[in-house]
Amino acid sequence: MPSQKKVLRFSLSWRIQHFLLMVSVTLLIITGFALRYHDTWFGRFLIFIEGGFETRGTLHRISAVLLFITAVYHLIYILFTREGRKEFRELLPRKKDFADFVESIRYDIGKNEKPPMYGRYSYKEKIQYWAFFLFVILMILSGIVLWFHNYLFGILPKWFFDFSQALHSATATLVITFLVLWHLYLVHFSPSNFPINASFWHGYVSEEWLKENHYLEYLNLTSSSEEIKNKGYGK
Amino acid sequence: MRRFLYFAIFLFAVSQTSAQLRNERCFVCHGVKNFGIVEHGKFKSLYVSKEDFEASVHSKFACVSCHVDVRVIPHLTKPQRIHCLQCHFEGNVVGAPVTAKPEKYKESVHAKALAKGKNAPDCKDCHTVHYVRKPEDPNSSVYKTRIPELCGRCHETVKEEYYNSIHWAGIQKGELSSAVCSDCHREHDILPPEDPRSSLNPKNVVGTCDKCHSDVKLMKRVGVPVQNPEAYKESFHGIALKFGVVRAANCASCHEYHSVLPSRDPRSPIHPANLAKTCGKCHPRANENVAKGKFHVLPGERESGIVYYVYTFFKWFTLIVLIGLFTHIVLDLIGHIRRKRKKE
Numbered sequence: 001m002p003s004q005k006k007v008l009r010f011s012l013s014w015r016i017q018h019f020l021l022m023v024s025v026t027l028l029i030i031t032g033f034a035l036r037y038h039d040t041w042f043g044r045f046l047i048f049i050e051g052g053f054e055t056r057g058t059l060h061r062i063s064a065v066l067l068f069i070t071a072v073y074h075l076i077y078i079l080f081t082r083e084g085r086k087e088f089r090e091l092l093p094r095k096k097d098f099a100d101f102v103e104s105i106r107y108d109i110g111k112n113e114k115p116p117m118y119g120r121y122s123y124k125e126k127i128q129y130w131a132f133f134l135f136v137i138l139m140i141l142s143g144i145v146l147w148f149h150n151y152l153f154g155i156l157p158k159w160f161f162d163f164s165q166a167l168h169s170a171t172a173t174l175v176i177t178f179l180v181l182w183h184l185y186l187v188h189f190s191p192s193n194f195p196i197n198a199s200f201w202h203g204y205v206s207e208e209w210l211k212e213n214h215y216l217e218y219l220n221l222t223s224s225s226e227e228i229k230n231k232g233y234g235k
Numbered sequence: 236m237r238r239f240l241y242f243a244i245f246l247f248a249v250s251q252t253s254a255q256l257r258n259e260r261c262f263v264c265h266g267v268k269n270f271g272i273v274e275h276g277k278f279k280s281l282y283v284s285k286e287d288f289e290a291s292v293h294s295k296f297a298c299v300s301c302h303v304d305v306r307v308i309p310h311l312t313k314p315q316r317i318h319c320l321q322c323h324f325e326g327n328v329v330g331a332p333v334t335a336k337p338e339k340y341k342e343s344v345h346a347k348a349l350a351k352g353k354n355a356p357d358c359k360d361c362h363t364v365h366y367v368r369k370p371e372d373p374n375s376s377v378y379k380t381r382i383p384e385l386c387g388r389c390h391e392t393v394k395e396e397y398y399n400s401i402h403w404a405g406i407q408k409g410e411l412s413s414a415v416c417s418d419c420h421r422e423h424d425i426l427p428p429e430d431p432r433s434s435l436n437p438k439n440v441v442g443t444c445d446k447c448h449s450d451v452k453l454m455k456r457v458g459v460p461v462q463n464p465e466a467y468k469e470s471f472h473g474i475a476l477k478f479g480v481v482r483a484a485n486c487a488s489c490h491e492y493h494s495v496l497p498s499r500d501p502r503s504p505i506h507p508a509n510l511a512k513t514c515g516k517c518h519p520r521a522n523e524n525v526a527k528g529k530f531h532v533l534p535g536e537r538e539s540g541i542v543y544y545v546y547t548f549f550k551w552f553t554l555i556v557l558i559g560l561f562t563h564i565v566l567d568l569i570g571h572i573r574r575k576r577k578k579e
Contacts, residue, residue, distance in 0.1 A: 162541065170545055
């Protein structure tokens, strides 16, 4: 690979948030999976390496606190920092995302010659973000009900705890599906990222990569807004 | 007098010729209802019912086959105390059946108490001395329907509790599969709940109840939901218990043990009106809210209500998401490969 110009794509704060999310969610999945599949050999093995049944629960709760802190951090970030508000606006779904999706499928099946031009976040990444946004809210809320059941017993009916448990377990399965299938595809197994897109760690991507995957963001970085208009933004 | 003596000698001679007749000889005295002696100032009956003895599993044996120290009849001295293991030992020549039961008994609370000199039953206290019958014989002292009475001779308060239970009601209705003492406590190897081998140890309670309560045919017959043990094992309580957290609730924690009653019975700890108190044993803030919902829910069953709908919705939703994402990925990769080939 020829030496390329590097572009900073993710700020330090953005990377810290991702790191916290990655660590907490991984721990939560490992400890939660152990409980959900307690009657399989893998579940028993996980419970064993997590130091027994009760330690497993404690680990799960510690990780949950970490996830909660991450979520609060992220909320503060997108509400109260200039950078966060800008990132959040970039992540909001737009009409273009639906068009991009159709274009991208057409490109895949050979109907289009050129791939759609993505902005800072493609519809694929937006799906990832919003799925997780929803998951984290669901998991935190149902998790709080389950964790503090002793306090909530006097307030909530019994069926609400069953409901929370069902929701917690079902959403967890969906989270794993998304992570394993979609997130790992996006950042590891998609041809332009294989074997790993390390920008989550150092924040940098090559100009070449940016041009290929987020053309509009690339233009934004390299040219003035005037030029972008001429090159057909918002086609 | 002389004539009587001759008769007596004749009777003696005849009686010695066969076991049956020898027994006849014993029953001359022991067959008289109020036959007995005064021992330590108390009347002690020495009566043996001939009819009942002859209906017992030992009817073919002579009295003296067990009472070996009786050599002349009438005997003048008190015969030695006899023990079942006189015959029921490995390699005996009289064909007495040998089982592991005496060995199991030796481990039991009863045998241990007896060894310490306490008042506790051994074989004869349950099986009787002279009228041992097969357990399946309705007249046996250990026939299923008689067991609560038998154990209740010593365990009086427990007997009264048990007589209030649905299990006893079942027995009285003729449902002989219903549980009596021995179904949960076992017969011979009765161990204290602290013993990890005990059927009553918190870790084993679920298995003990499960023996009957996961029997599909039986539970259908008596109208008890058969999925309850399964649902329990999938619950937090069940999983925690399985992994050794014995303070987690097992069946008996909520259902009681001797006085098990269905939830429709107002005396039952699982009657909706009593649930707050029952759950409150471990969850101090429990109030009437704990009665608002279903118990022993399995996500796959429609009766589980909201849990079923959440489970079913997510099952299909996850599947659709899985297929959708997977298809997208495959299309991407196919497109990538085709474009690469075109380039070359």
